[in-house]
Amino acid sequence: MEKDLNELAARLKQAAGANLQSVVLYGSAASGGFHPKHSDLNVLCILERLDAGALEQLNPAATWWARKGNPPPLVFTAEELRRAADVFSIELLDIQAGHRVLFGEDPFASIEVPMRLHRHQVQRELRSNLVRLRQHYLAAPRRDKTLLRLMTESVSSFTTLFRHALIALGDSAPPAAAPESAAASGHSRAVERARGAIDRLAALFGFDPGGFHAVLDVREGKRQTGSLDARSTFQNYLEAVTRVAQAVDERLND
Numbered sequence: 495m496e497k498d499l500n501e502l503a504a505r506l507k508q509a510a511g512a513n514l515q516s517v518v519l520y521g522s523a524a525s526g527g528f529h530p531k532h533s534d535l536n537v538l539c540i541l542e543r544l545d546a547g548a549l550e551q552l553n554p555a556a557t558w559w560a561r562k563g564n565p566p567p568l569v570f571t572a573e574e575l576r577r578a579a580d581v582f583s584i585e586l587l588d589i590q591a592g593h594r595v596l597f598g599e600d601p602f603a604s605i606e607v608p609m610r611l612h613r614h615q616v617q618r619e620l621r622s623n624l625v626r627l628r629q630h631y632l633a634a635p636r637r638d639k640t641l642l643r644l645m646t647e648s649v650s651s652f653t654t655l656f657r658h659a660l661i662a663l664g665d666s667a668p669p670a671a672a673p674e675s676a677a678a679s680g681h682s683r684a685v686e687r688a689r690g691a692i693d694r695l696a697a698l699f700g701f702d703p704g705g706f707h708a709v710l711d712v713r714e715g716k717r718q719t720g721s722l723d724a725r726s727t728f729q730n731y732l733e734a735v736t737r738v739a740q741a742v743d744e745r746l747n748d
Contacts, residue, residue, distance in 0.1 A: 495523065495535065498562060503596045505555035506539060506567075513548055515572065516540040516598035518589075525592025525684065537567040538589075540601045544571055572601055579605055583612035584619065584658050613662040613746050620655050620739040623648070627735060631728070638724035645709045645731055652735060653688035653706070656695055659742045665694065685714060696734070699741040705730030 503517050521536035537559070541548055549569070556566045570578065579586050590602045627648060634640045689707065696703040705727045711717035 498559075498564075499535065499537075499596060502537065502555065502559050502567075505558060506552065507597060509551045509555050510539075510541060510548065513542050513551075514539065514598070515542055516601045517567075517596040518593050518601065519596055520589040520593040522684065524594045525588070535564045537564075537596070539567045539569045540572050540575065540598070541569060542571065544569060544574075575601055576605055579607045580611045581615075583607045583609075583615050584654070587612065587658070587661070588654070609662075612658070616655065616658045616662045617743055617746060620659065620735075620742055623651055623655065624735050624739045627732065631732070636725075638722075639719070641724040641728050642709075642712065642719055642722065645705075645728060646713045649706065649709045649713060653691060653710075656691040656738060657688070659738060660691055660694060662742070663698075663745055665698070685710060692734075695738055699737050701734045701737040702730055703734060706734055 499519060506514055506517055516539065518538045518540075519536070520538055521534065523535050539552075552567075552569070560566050586602070586605060586607050590605065590607070593600075593602060627644070630644055631641075634644055689710065692703045692706045695701075708717065708722055708727050709731060712719055712722060
């Protein structure tokens with residue numbers, strides 16, 4: 495991973511020259527939650543100029559990066575990133591909390607995220623993701639493997655939104671338990687933080703968190719897929735998401 499990140503930064507610098515101001519690693523690889531099977535390497539670039547010519551210069555580096563299975567870098571000017579704080583408040587709060595500068599200055603050090611708009615985004619994203627979950631379920635073949643994939647592919651988004659729901663409510667998840675040894679990975683701690691957010695919301699809003707924990711167990715390889723009743727787990731999973739979306743709306747709209 496480090497070799498690829500260093501190579502990407504070098505290719506971007508060579509391609510963009512003085513137009514490139516910053517290259518930043520964000521997401522699970524920067525915050526300690528990286529899982530080789532489920533995670534991407536997410537990179538953001540700040541450029542002084544972002545016209546078609548500037549994008550064309552970056553194309554070879556971005557194409558090389560994408561061939562390695564990573565999403566193309568996000569690109570902003572510094573002013574665009576600053577103005578994006580009111581639209582991408584969830585994302586920018588998470589990036590501020592966990593990112594690593596690969597080249598240049600830290601573009602997130604001076605960004606202020608408006609928390610009033612953060613609350614609105616949390617409500618909107620919870621509702622939007624709930625609608626999409628129902629939509630995908632309607633069209634999904636009634637096979638355990640398909641239903642399980644629907645849950646394992648959405649659980650990361652929902653646990654992120656659960657963490658931010660707690661932030662919007664002025665609450666917080668219990669901190670992850672201290673590792674038993676220095677060998678405990680950052681990924682394990684990130685999963686424990688996600689589980690803490692699930693349990694805290696379950697206590698606040700009165701739902702059963704068992705479906706979410708079962709899906710996380712499968713995703714982490716702690717449980718065999720054959721041991722899971724996919725339909726009843728999905729019912730529990732959907733009820734939890736529905737309850738959180740409804741309760742957050744009620745609390746934030748009071």
